[in-house]
Amino acid sequence: QREPVTPESLFRIASISKPITAVAILQLVDQGKLSLDDKVFEILDHEPHVEEGSKIDERQNEITIQHLLQHRGGWDRDQSFDAMFRSTQFANALGASHPATPDTIIRVMRGKPLDFDPGERYAYSNYGYCLLGRVIEKISGEAYEDYVQQHVLQPIGVTSMSVGATRLEGRKPNEVRYYDPHQGDSVFAEDLNSRVPQTYGAWHLEAMDSHGAWIASASDLARFASALDDPENSPLLSSARINDMFARPEGLAGHKKNGDLKPRYYGQGWSVVTDDSGELTASHGGSLPGTNTILVRRSDGKNVALLFNTRVTARLSRVTGTILPQAMKAIDQIKDWPEPSEDGTR
Structure with missing residues (x-):
């Protein structure tokens, strides 16, 4: 439409x-x-x-x-x-x-x-x-x-x-169409x-x-990710539970066969990447026919939600894989962010 x-x-x-x-x-x-x-x-x-x-x-x-x-x-x-x-x-x-x-x-x-x-x-x-x-x-x-x-x-x-x-007749108010x-x-x-x-x-x-199966807006996901930003004052979980969400799992899930740390591992509900300084970036993607999404909690404290109502184009098999690096580069160039609103989002 x-x-x-x-x-x-x-x-x-x-x-x-x-x-x-x-x-x-x-x-x-x-x-x-x-x-x-x-x-x-x-x-x-x-x-x-x-x-x-x-x-x-x-x-x-x-x-x-x-x-x-x-x-x-x-x-x-x-x-x-x-x-x-x-x-x-x-x-x-x-x-x-x-x-x-x-x-x-x-x-x-x-x-x-x-x-x-x-x-x-x-x-x-x-x-x-x-x-x-x-x-x-x-x-x-x-x-x-x-x-x-x-x-x-x-x-x-x-x-x-x-x-x-699943069915088109079940589409919710303000929900997009999927292609x-x-x-x-x-x-x-x-x-x-x-x-x-x-x-x-x-x-x-x-x-x-x-x-x-959840449907959400980009704003919804930004609020969700932001609710984990301050572990000592989260409205959702204790600081111990938040720390555990992003902790490295034991054994082969978090380590290579030789015992070295894997640079990427899956915590409790998040895929986590560590950089050379030990900083963590946590994310989760989503993919279904007609859907391609990603939510990223950057190591600098910025949270990014990227949602598409298709996952393929004539040239791309996953649209987020191409667009996300460009979005991150643009975010890196922003120096002045608005003050948080009452609910903690910007």
Whole structure:
């Protein structure tokens, strides 16, 4: 419709949802309701779906909350698959309704083998953060979205964020349209397996709530990142929890095989890069057909949110990868910034 984007336009933020979920989990730790060493499947009690001739991988019983936060749970989508994009197959496996819910996905995955021992190393896992969303629900007694809105977003003055909808008719007021040149097979019962736009029906966004389904504005994300800037006075977490979010994980997740420190590692909900002086830059990207996003907490204290309603062009496979360096260069040239407003943002 050629409507101009504004700082308040709402975008699917994809995996920038993960640091938001991490904060919600760490709040429960701060409150003493949860421990990082708690075993996830001692909290969640989904009945496993075990295929004939298979058996439960007992290593799953050793997966902790810490493992999930740091992508060390034992699933490696490069070795096997990404469970969150197997909606049709998993619903069929249980004879469940389409599209598959998180509970359906968890039941099927409980009967699948791990790709490595829990804690052994890092491997990015959307499914691990799906489990964290269910832990939040179990511990708090609230729906995931409701808990995050009330306890993570409202305290920092963010009122426009919500879990998005897959179908175009579910588009929220002030939400952008998403563009991708490809089609995929529908995962929805009403037109199952028929060809639909990748952006509006080829995967189930609602089931991705805690790892990739929030919609937000650039201003919302700037407020969220800024709420972590002063660990001693954060409205969200204790200083100890904030420091832990960006701390280096043990073992191969944070170190090379020879014991040297990796220059980039994944903390608790953030990808962290250290420079030669030890300064940290923390960020998280997001990518779905029709969506490319990144949130960066720079070492100089500036927070940058960059949101696009496409991820490919005729020349680019990821638009943020090309635009972000240019945006950072422009930010470096700004000498005078406005004073913070009452909510702490500028």
